[in-house]
Structure formats: C-alpha cells, structure tokens
Amino acid sequence: MTGMLSFAALSTAEGGHAAAATDPSGFLGLLAQGAWLIPVVPLLAVGLIVLFGKRLPFKGWELAEGALAFVALYSIALLIGNWVEPMAFERHVEIARVGLLPGGGSLVLEWGWVVDGLSIMMYFVVGVVGFFVFTYSKGYMKGDVRFTWFFAAFSLFAGGMLVLVSSPNTIQLIVGWELVGLASYLLIGHWWEDHANNAAAIKAFIVNKVADVGLFLGVIIAALVVGSFRFTDLLDAVEAGDSALADVGVWVGLAFFIGAMGKSAQWPFHVWLPDAMAGPTPVSSLMHAATMVTAGVYLLGRMFPFYQAEGFGAGLKPLILVIGALTLFLGGLVALVQDDIKKVLAYSTVSQLGYMTAAMGAGAYTAGLFHLFTHAFFKGLLFLAAGSVIHAVHSNNMSDMGGLRRYMPKTFWTFVIGSLALAGIVPLSGFWSKDEILASLYYDSQHGGGGLATFVLVLAVAGAFVTAFYMARAVNLTFFGKYQGAGHPHESPRVMTYPLIGLAALAAVGGLVNIPGAFPAFTDWLAARVHLPGDHHAAALNLGLAAIGTLAALAGIAVGTAIFGRQRASQRERDRFRIPLLYPLLEHKYYLDDLYDYALVRPIRGPVARATDWSNNVIIDGVVNACGAAARRLSALVYGGLDQRGIDLGINAAAAATGEAGGALRRVQTGKVQQYAAALFLGAVLLVVGFLIFG
C-alpha cells in the first residue's frame, strides 16, 4: 500500500475515495480513538496553570511542558503508526442540532477529531516544535513579570491550534481559529505596559478578523448548501459533483481563501505579521513562524480536493497562485532593509508562506505542506536563535550586534544551519521542500498552468536568490565583524541552547523524509486521508531545477557576504548600498500600512468614533438618566405619600392604641390578693360551667 502512490513515473493519484487509508484497528485504533486528548491536554493545562501555576516549583512551566511533551510523544506514535498502516479516522460527538436549513432540516453541531495524514503531520509539528520552544521559553522568560500567565496563554495557543488541525468540521475549525487568534492577541501584547505592544496585538487581531469574515461566509454558505458542517460531507459533495454546491463553489472557495490569507499573512493581509514581533521571541517562533500562520495553508490543504475539482474551486487556483507569488517576492524584498533581526525573519516568514500558498495554487498538495513542515523547523530555529542573540545583546537591532560568533558559538552554528536550510542548500531540509515546490510549479506550467505558472516559477527562483541574500546579510551583520553593542554578550544557558540544537538537527535532516522517487515517505504519510488530494508527485529529483535553485541561493549568499561581509562596520559603508528608488519603497513597506492607516484607521478613529461617542453619551445615556430621574421622583412620591403618611400613620395609630389599651388594662393589677383570688374562683367556675355546657 505505502509505495503504490509514488513509484510510478509521473503518476498522478486521482482524487477520489480512499482505498489506501482505513480506520485503524488494534493498538493503532486505540491511539486513534484516544486522539481527542491531543487538543484537550493542553487546554486542561491552561486551567491548571491558571489555578495552581504560581504555587508549583517551576511556576506552571512544568504543566505546559508536560502537556506539549504528551502531544509530541503521541504525535510521534501516530506518525509511526501512520507509516505502518495509513490511517484515515474520524470521530464525532453530537452537541446540538440547529434547525436552520432552508429545506427544513437541521444542522448538527459536533465535536470531533481527525486522525489522518495531514492532521498527524500538524500534530507532530505543533507538538515537537512546541516542545522545543516551551523548553527554550523557560530560560528566555526567566524572571518575567508574568511568567505563569505566559505559559497559560501559550498552552491555550497550543490547545487551540490542535483543535484547529484536529477538527473534522468547519465550526470546530473556527473555534480553533479564534482560539489561536485570541492567544496571539494575548501573547503579542504580553508586555502590555508598552502601548506599542498593545497596538501591535490589536492590529494582528483586527486584520485577522477582517479576513475571518471570508472564512465565516464560506463556512455558512457551504453548510447551507451541503447541509452539514463536516469536511467529509463537503468533499463528498464535491466528489459527487453536487450542482448546488457547484453553483456557489467559486464563492465558497474564494471565501475560504480570504480567511486563509488573513491567518497566513498573504499580501495584502500580511501587515500584521511584522508588527507581531512585539511579542516575546518564543511566541514569534512557534506561533508566527511554525504553526499559527500555517493554519491558512492547512485549511487550503484540508480543502484541497475542493480546489482541485473543476467547477468548484479549481477556478480560483490562478488567483491563489498570484497572491502566493506576490507575497513570496514582495515580502522577501522588504526583508532586505530591516535592521531589526526579528523583522527580517518576519518578512522571511511572509515570503515563505507565499511559497506554500503558491504551491497550493499550483496544485501541489505535498509540496506546499512539505514546505510547511520543513519551514516550521528552520524558521522556528531561526527565531529561537535570534532570541538567544537578543537575550544576550538586549537589543533587537542588528546595528547593535556583530562578531557574536565568538561569544555565542552554539547560537551561531544553529543560526547558520537554519539560514542555510532556509536558503535551500542541499542536503538541508529547505532544499528538498523548496525544490519540490519548484518542480511542482514547473509541472503546472507544463500542464495547464501556462504562462502564469512559468512566471511564478521565475519569481520563485528570484525569491530564492533574495532569501539567500537577506539571510547572508543577517548572518554577517549579526555574527561577523566587530561587536557594536555595549556590555559583554555571552552564550545562552543550556535550557535555551539545547532546543536550538534539537531544532537544528530536525532542520538538517527533516527534509530527508521526502526524497522524490527514492524515499517518498512524507508523501505517503500525507496521502492517508479519506479524500485523496490528487496532486502530482515527481518520480525522481529534477536535477535541472535543483541546480537552478541552488545556484540562485549560492548567488544570493555570495552577494550578501560580499556586501555585508565583515559587517562593513560603519553605517556610511552600508548606506552606500542603497538602491535609490527601491529602498525607500521597501523601507516604507510599499506604503501599505500608510494606506490602511489613512483609508481605514483614521476615519474610524476620528469621525466614526466621535459619532459613536456622541450617540452613546447623548442618546443612550440620556435615556438611562431620564429613567433614573423618573424612578427617583416616583420613589420620593411613594416614600412621602404612601410610606410616611399612609403606612406609618397606620402603624403609629396601632401603637398608640396598644399603649392606651395597656394603660387601661393595667388597672387590673391592684396589688390586692383577695381581688386576685376572687377572679381566680370566678374563672374556675366559668370554666367548669363551660365544660358542663359544651361537654
């Protein structure tokens, strides 16, 4: 089974129902059935950390680390299991029924979990990279003012991401989507004492939210047309060629893609990602490089049969391709002019996400997701290493750095490995994934993609050059030359460097799981799903493209080292390398942020906000105050008239009457015993008479 899909030359696995992957039985079945724990354990950890974290010896870190360790181990087990016997497993638990369908049926809200190749890969990425990042964070966040809360929010993110990638239906996907959005907001604004961090968190959240409108619309339309929220039902409808769905197919596909654009920072929704670097570096590593930003790509992957099917989403593929290409190239260019090391990596992430999206647009399921896989390792590593540098130098800016390779050897070497992987140098992981993308673009250009795909291929190669260029720049400015900053930088503690080494190892060998034609394990893993993606897999490594890609990368490294080697200490020297018109445009990020600011933010903050404030104060508050005044007047009336005069009068009269009666009755107490005796006898006589009469 495992080899069938890939060994034939230029074979394509047509989309269709799986004969390959099945519901697992035995021990694997147990694993699959227990997989609901994967998102739940981190979410449980959140609660425990919030409740008990501060009292624990490691202040809650151990709970988060334990949860992620669990996820990592579980995902490794699932990965091995999937290798042995491909799994495509789903389970649903019904929560509620909502009678909203036009025909009168009801939509079912469910909670469930999926265990198939795509999900397992994401579990692995989140779990393993997350485990390394959490370990690293223990050292990085040491002494932080909100250490425990940090891990709570981070675990929330991990849980949310796992919910997202384990969801078999779109509603649960949205739940996970929003959870990671919330966690992103919380973590970007972790140091909220500085208003700039707040602004960055809000920007991230709002930009994502704008794009989420697309996601919601897509989910709603699809659910109403198909009658179910489940991905399997949607894709079954696609397979069956459901005409109702086909009518709205383009809109659904577009809507989902817009949602993906927001989360995965595609142009023009990418503006939030560089600003998100205001958060702590582990956050940038895990969320904004390895996992959260890949949620959009994951969504495209999950919906891949939709986008492959003619008449449904296939018409959108050129759009996806173009957006991906734009993102890829324009994002990479901006990285050239950044002084902040994290911003370099942020724009690099934007660019690499563009690669993944472009691959999806070219119909390359495996290529795009493989790049997601490897990118998680080397970009996650790069961010952590950058964090290590920042931790030592106490500054984000590369103009404060230099010559650090002497002080921080482990950081230096791991950063170099990560950079080479990113640039795509064989045999590191980035080479294999980037090459797969180039091969897919080439294939697409030969098979229907036409001139557009060729253009994108060229852009991709150029992008490889740019990538290598800015990474070489970054490496040189940071690690070579003379140290520009103050104080004595030193290597980070082991709790931070060991994860770097771990991720560097993964970044180095991670690509070897998918050598085209020779060892396509990754391809087989991913193909374990109910609706086959139907993408093309290369039978063997395309040496020509590999060479071109590598050449581009080497050229980039060479140019970068030439210009920025030995750091070219003085600013003047570096300023000499400013391409006149291009650099100002890049430094202003194509004026895109300014456009958003003038077009959207200022009108809302100014007139709209003022109008809302006016209506709140005058209209709403006016009504409320009038009600309050009326109530006060009414109560005064009740008090004066009803209470004081009416009720009190009655009560006082009753009291006076009682007093008078008492005054009258007390004359009975004459003090004379014989009168008491007389009364006694009289009473006794009366009693007896009463008994006699009434029997």
Place this chain on the structure above:
Amino acid sequence: MTVNQFLILGALLFSLGVYGVLVRRNAVAVLLSIELMLAAVNINLVAFGSLLGDTLHTGHVFALFVITVAAAEVGIGLAIVILIFRNRSSANVDELDLMKW
C-alpha cells in the same frame, strides 16, 4: 346515706370558706377561711372513700395527706403573717398592695 348529701354539705362549707377568703381583712382570718375550705374538701374525700366501694381506701389516704399539708401550710402561712406584722405593725391585707401597677 348517699354520696350526694355529703357532697352538698362539702360544697356549702367550701363556698362559705370562699366567701371568707374574699371578704376578711385580717390575714389570720383569711387563713382561717382557707382551713374551712380544706375541711370541706376532706368531707368530700372521705365520703368518696367510704361510699363508693373503694377497696383501696384512696379517699381516706388522700384525706390524711390533705390534713398533713394543711397543717404545713398553716405553719408557713402564719410565719409569713407574723413577719409581715413585724415589719408593718398591722395584719391588714388591704395594706399589702405593693404589687399594684
């Protein structure tokens, strides 16, 4: 002999005693009237004991107890009257109205 004759006699003496209790102003006289009442009660009890076929002689026993208690009561009562007389030089019950309102 019927029971009723004794009962009527007892009732008569009892009501005479009641009259005396309520009318007399001297404390000792009041106690005297109380004794009259107790004697009437004794008549009733002994009549019950003798004329109702009581094998246990409960009436007689009870009458003995009444006599005993009456004696105790007179002792104490007179002691109190003496004390009052010592304090106020008068045994007039009308003057004992300190518990007036």
Place this chain on the structure above:
Amino acid sequence: MSFGDWIGQSENIVFLVIGVVMVAAGWWVVTSRNLVHAVLMLVVALAGSAALFLMLGAEFVAWTVVLVYIGAVVVLFLFGLMITRAPLRRDPVPLDHRRRWPALAVAAAVFATLAYATTAFFGWAEGTAVERNLTGDLGEALFRRFVIPFEAVSFVLLAALIGGIVVARKDPMESDPMESDPKESDPKESDPRE
C-alpha cells in the same frame, strides 16, 4: 330515693343535725367580728367533720382530724392571733370589706357550680360501703401502695418546719447580743393585750 325515705333513716337525721351545726359554725367563722370566736367556731366545724367521719366508718381519719387539726392547727391559729394582735370586737376598724356583694356573688357561684356538678354526676342511690378493718387496711394502703406520697408528705412537713422557723425568726444581727438564743421562734414579743 325521695326525701321521705332519706329522712326515714336515722343516720341521715344525725347527719342533718350535725350538718346544720357545721354550717352555722362555718357561717360564724367567716362573719364573726371577734377572731377568737371565729377560731373556736372553726373547732366546732372540724369536730363536726370528725363526727361525720366516724359515721362514715373512717375512725382513723376522724381521730387524726381531732388530734392534728383541732389539737395543733387551731392552737397555732390562736398563737398567731395573739402575736399579730388580732382585733377583738373592741376595735373600731371594721373587720370585713365594705362592699361584700362581689364576694357573695362569687361564693354563690362556686356553690352552685360545685353542687350541681357533683350531684349531677353521682346519682341519688345508696352508697356502697366496703368491709371493715379500715385502720388496718388504711395502714397497709398507706405503707404499701401510697408509700411514696407518704414519704413526700413527710418532706413537705420537714420543709414547712424548717421554713417556718427560718421565716419567722428574728434577724440575728438586729437583736441585742445580750438577749436569749435567737433561734426561738418568737416568744419574747410584748404582751398582745396592750
């Protein structure tokens, strides 16, 4: 039975005579202006009741009445009269209350109620007497069936004894230390005939 039959029995005539005497004596007890006469009339009433007890066959009770009641209680009354200087006809202060009709009314009501209640319950039939040896039976009943009330009453007497002494003694602090033992229950008061 009718009144004629009732009168026909000789014991009932005796009863009637004694009863009239008792009632007259009782009347004298509650209305006499001379308190010593009142006490002596009480003696007559009590003697009458003793006679009635003899008629009823309760000899022991009868002699107990004579001994205890007449012999001790009445003597005690006389002592009390002496000590408290009871008015003896020579006093101008009236003995009874001025307004007597409330007391009369109450007494009359009491009599009416009692008489009616008791006679209505018991019929006018002849009473059933029990076989003799009353005193022996009485002793047995007293010391077997009624031994606990018997003991209780002896406690009452004890309490009355002690209580009476304590209540009526002179306060030891007030008395002249040269005077005799203050535990005596009050003999040294001046002559009540002053």
